[in-house]
Amino acid sequence: MIDFHSHILPKIDDGSHSVQESVEMIYRESEQAIKCIVATPHFYASKDSIEPFLERRNNSLQQLQEALQDDECAPRLYIGAEVAYFSGMGKADLLHHLCIEGTSVLLLEMPFCQWDTEILKDVERIVEKQKLTVMLAHIERYVEFQKKREAWNEIFQMPLYSQMNAGCFLNWKKRRMAFRLLKEIPDIVLGSDCHNLSQRPPNLLEGRTVIRQRAGEARLAAVDELGERILQP
Numbered sequence: 001m002i003d004f005h006s007h008i009l010p011k012i013d014d015g016s017h018s019v020q021e022s023v024e025m026i027y028r029e030s031e032q033a034i035k036c037i038v039a040t041p042h043f044y045a046s047k048d049s050i051e052p053f054l055e056r057r058n059n060s061l062q063q064l065q066e067a068l069q070d071d072e073c074a075p076r077l078y079i080g081a082e083v084a085y086f087s088g089m090g091k092a093d094l095l096h097h098l099c100i101e102g103t104s105v106l107l108l109e110m111p112f113c114q115w116d117t118e119i120l121k122d123v124e125r126i127v128e129k130q131k132l133t134v135m136l137a138h139i140e141r142y143v144e145f146q147k148k149r150e151a152w153n154e155i156f157q158m159p160l161y162s163q164m165n166a167g168c169f170l171n172w173k174k175r176r177m178a179f180r181l182l183k184e185i186p187d188i189v190l191g192s193d194c195h196n197l198s199q200r201p202p203n204l205l206e207g208r209t210v211i212r213q214r215a216g217e218a219r220l221a222a223v224d225e226l227g228e229r230i231l232q233p
């Protein structure tokens, strides 16, 4: 079981505030039988540059690894980023630095507005020209902004992966829409998008339990199979 979206690295974004908090989050994931965690700190091109970001991410990872002291029971950490969309990103040459470790998969946070042609073109360029695989972060959070169905349909015609947060399956207001997406969109993986131990804790197991009950073991198995395929070397 893989958590594809987490803010578990210490002191790098609005996620974990300390090494201790990160360690506890990791143990919380471990208790839920999560074997791999993709650490995806926010990257905002408007506020940050790539080199300082990579350096901060490295330092943060190092501190965490030291605290874990090669604990063999801890889930394996993969480094990545949650890259917020920026205009022109289809032509930006920094994206490959931000892909999930060992892959050419980029976790992309789309803008929370109606997607227009320019935005869609950028995504298309990332896929077609840069030859990266886009993984759309928490797709359930964009639905309300896509009043024009064409934009929504167009993006899902591209060969990309979609990530959903476990939390949307646990929220009764969002659950219906979440299960509809899980049914309609084939290449979905899951993430906790955990930020801390209180308001946004690791909750993948809870989400998986609800998915198993409502969508069935086979759908969950397909999610896991895709996840394994993405991370396999």
Ligand SMILES: [Fe+2]
Binding pocket: 005, 006, 007, 082, 193
């Ligand atoms: Fe996130």
